[in-house]
Amino acid sequence: MKKISVLFVCLGNICRSPAAEAIFISLLEKKGLKNAFIVDSAGTGSWHIGKKADSRMRIAAKRRDINILSRARQINIKDFEKYNYILAMDDSNFRDIQDLKNRTPSTKLASIKKIQDFRSVFNEHEVPDPYFGGDDGFDYVLDILEDSVSGFLESIS
Numbered sequence: 283m284k285k286i287s288v289l290f291v292c293l294g295n296i297c298r299s300p301a302a303e304a305i306f307i308s309l310l311e312k313k314g315l316k317n318a319f320i321v322d323s324a325g326t327g328s329w330h331i332g333k334k335a336d337s338r339m340r341i342a343a344k345r346r347d348i349n350i351l352s353r354a355r356q357i358n359i360k361d362f363e364k365y366n367y368i369l370a371m372d373d374s375n376f377r378d379i380q381d382l383k384n385r386t387p388s389t390k391l392a393s394i395k396k397i398q399d400f401r402s403v404f405n406e407h408e409v410p411d412p413y414f415g416g417d418d419g420f421d422y423v424l425d426i427l428e429d430s431v432s433g434f435l436e437s438i439s
C-alpha cells in the first residue's frame with residue numbers, strides 16, 4: 283500500500299514543526315500506524331539548517347515522553363511532489379509555502395493546509411511562535427499541537 287506523506291512546516295524548523303512532527307509520529311506509534319506514513323518537517327527559512335530542535339522545546343516534549351529527533355532543513359520545490367500534505371503552523375508560513383508552490387513547475391501534488399484548521403479544543407487559528415518568549419510558550423505550543431495534530435489524523439483516517 284502506498285504510504286501517506288506529511289510535511290509539517292514553520293519558519294525556523296527548530297520549534298513548532300519539529301514538535302508537530304514528533305507528536306504525529308508518537309500518535310502513529312500508539313495507533314500502530316507508523317509504517318503507513320512518511321513524516322518530516324521543514325522551515326521556510328534557512329538560518330537553522332542542520333541544527334537540532336531548540337533545547338527548550340526538546341525538554342518540554344521529553345516531559346510528555348515525546349522525543350524530538352529531527353534536524354532542521356529548508357522546504358524545497360521537490361517537497362510538493364513528494365508529500366501528500368504540507369501543514370503550515372501559521373498564516374505567514376502558509377503564504378510562503380503557497381508562493382513557493384506557485385513558482386514550482388511540477389505536478390504539485392501536495393495539499394497545503396494550516397494545522398490549526400484541524401483544532402477542536404484550543405481556539406487558536408495559528409500556532410504561536412514560542413522562540414522569543416518564556417518557557418510556558420513551549421508547553422502551550424505542545425498543548426495546541428496535540429489537539430490539532432490528532433484532529434488532522436482523524437480527518438484523513
Ligand code: 4NP
Pocket residue numbers: 292293294295296297298299329411412413
Ligand atoms: P519556529 O520558531 O519557526 O517554530 O522554528 C523560530 C525559530 C527561530 C526563529 C524564528 C522562529 N528565528 O528568527 O531564528
